[in-house]
Amino acid sequence: MNIGILGLGLIGGSLGLDLRSQGYHVLGVSRRESTCERAVALGSVDEASVDISLLAKAEVVFICTPIGLIIPTFKQLIAHLPSNTVITDVGSVKAPIVNAIAPLWANFIGGHPMAGTADSGIEAAMRNLFKNKPYVLTPLASTPTATMTVVEKIVRDLGATLHHCSPEDHDRAVSWISHLPVMVSASLIAACMSETDQNLLQLAQKFASSGFRDTSRVGGGNPELGVMMARYNRTALLNSLQQYRHNLDKLMNLIEQEDWAALEQQLQSNQKARPEFVDGC
Structure with a gap:
């Protein structure tokens, strides 16, 4: 099977590496010729081009561009594809993408691999990025069974853990466990940098270890991705941020009142709840 990947960054490049290892023939398209050449050299794709028409040979196409480019890229792509081509995407927000694309392309299914690193670009591509990680598909009632079956098989071939839900439920869920952590982590970094005593700030920077590294990682990642999360999942993210602020205020009040027992x-309740989200971590 020929699989097309439109967008050869971390996710697209990593998809290519794993799909080629499973015997798929991978066609890649990027805006930059240098990225195309590097993707071939790294083994992420069999063929690559800046010309989107290369993907006319693909039976399945993954759109792996930044969120804001998925819909306009899709509109360019479909001019080159037969109507039976299966299209999916990897965006971390689903409702606006699915609502825009599904009415225009019957063989579309929204997708979101819950995997990544703080790095970006084709050089960051890595094997087994999706292994044992959640991969969410967001079919509609109108999504053809054959389309779902094709994408489900590819996801399983990646070694990912397959999940299904509606686009709207996906967006509300990821606002808690993906988008909220980015904003909280970013605010942690900004709060630390607001220290006006330069000596104290330098000491904090020298003392920072695993705790700060773990909690600041996602907030120190790709700024474009953070903006896209906020822009395209605004309502759900604002709800999560408001609830987070409420819980932070509760903790502040307990400390102000010196209510150590409460x-x-x-904190004990939090300790018990965490394994329900990250069992084994």
Whole structure:
């Protein structure tokens, strides 16, 4: 099977590496010729071009561009594809993408691999990025069964853990466990940088270790991705941020009141709840 990848960054490049290892013939398209050449050299794709018409040979196409480019890129892409081509995407927001594309292309299914690193670009591509990671598909009632079956098989071939839900439920769920952490992590970095005593700031920077590294990682990642999360999942993210602020205020009040027993109870509750989200971590 020929699989097309439109957008050869971290996700697109990593998809290519794993799909080629599974025996698929991978066609890649990027805006830059240098990226195309590098993708071939790294083994992410069999063929690559800046010309989107290369993907006319693909039976399945993954759109792996930044969120804001998925819909306009799709509109350029379909001029080159037969109507039976299966199209999916990897955007971290689903409702606006699915609502825009599904009425125009019957064989479309929204997708979101819950995997990544703080790095970006084709040089960041890595094997087994999706192995044992959640991969969410967001079919509609109108999505053809054959389309779902094709994409489900590819996802399983990646070694990912397959999930299904509606686009709207996806967006509300990821606002809690993906988009909110980015904003909270970003605010942590900004708060630390607001220290006006340069000596203290330098000491904090020298002392920073695993705790700060873990909690600041996603907030120090790709700024474009963070903006796209906020822009395209605005309502759900604002709801999550408001609830986070409410819980932060509760913790502040307990500390102000020196209610150590209540604080310990809350922290114990958090300790028990965490494995429900990240079992084994």
